[in-house]
Amino acid sequence: MLSKKYVGIIMVFMVTVVLTSGCTSLNGVLDLINDKMCNKQLVNDTSYANISANTPTKTYSAYGIRFKYPRGWTVESENESGSNMIFALKEISFNCVQFQIQIVPNNGMSEEEAIRQIQDGNLVQSTISPSWEKKSSYTMTIDNKTAYEDIFLVNDSHFSKIMRISQITLVKNDKTYLMLLQAPDEEFDKEKPYFAIILNSLKFP
Structure with missing residues (x-):
């Protein structure tokens, strides 16, 4: 069993990887919002809602x-x-x-403006990295709210495998919730039922 201190080191490392690699995903989120504002048809990702895992939970x-x-x-x-x-x-x-959530205060901004501020790096410090290749974008429903999902393949020196990362952005009650689902690309679909346990049970304040 690894110590809590080591867990903390791993988590801080992963936060650094995300914040220094993941800005490009916000471009996709912004595209989705622009499409919504222009009444374009968005594809809703229901794959997590339609699967389940028979496993004990906490x-x-x-x-x-x-x-x-x-x-x-x-x-x-x-x-x-x-x-x-x-x-x-x-x-x-x-x-x-892994699954992770980062909570960012909106300070009274609208949903669209909050995501624009994130893209500009004003709410979350980030830099664009070419190692994140966007494959697709969707909307999805979490806790009865529309969220915006971008799926990436990440070929980065921080990882020894090609990773698939789903970044999900949800705005509720003056906060932006940035969520990541991460797994090696070859294993991601196998892990989806376990991600579904989390996503289908999420409740936000």
């Missing part, structure tokens, strides 16, 4: 957020990066299967 709560997760996973929260964050990890490694 419930975790922090920062007003509540969700179920597979019993064998490790869940931690931290705010050392300046934003409240929650991590659910299948295992402790840099290539790990």
Whole structure:
């Protein structure tokens, strides 16, 4: 069993990877919102709503957020990066299967403006990285709210495998919730039922 201190080191490393690699995903989110405003037809990702996993679960709560997760996973929260964050990890490694949420205050901004501010780097510090290749974009429903999903393949030196990362952005009650689902690309579909446990049970304040 790895120490909580080591778990914290892993989490801080992964936050750094996300914040220094993931800005490009917000371009896709903004495209989705622009499409919505122009009345274009958006594809709704229902794949998580239509699957389930027969596995024991636990419930975790922090920062007003509540969700179920597979019993064998490790869940931690931290705010050392300046934003409240929650991590659910299948295992402790840099290539790990994981779910995470970062909470960003909107300070009264609308949904569209909050996402534009994130894209501009005003709410979350980030830089564009060419290692994130966007494959597709969708909308999805989480806790009865529309969320915006971008799916990426990431070939980055931080990882020893090609990773698939789904970034999901949801705005509710003056906060933006940035969520990531991460797994090696070749394993992602196999892990979807476990991600579904989390997504289908998420409740936001």
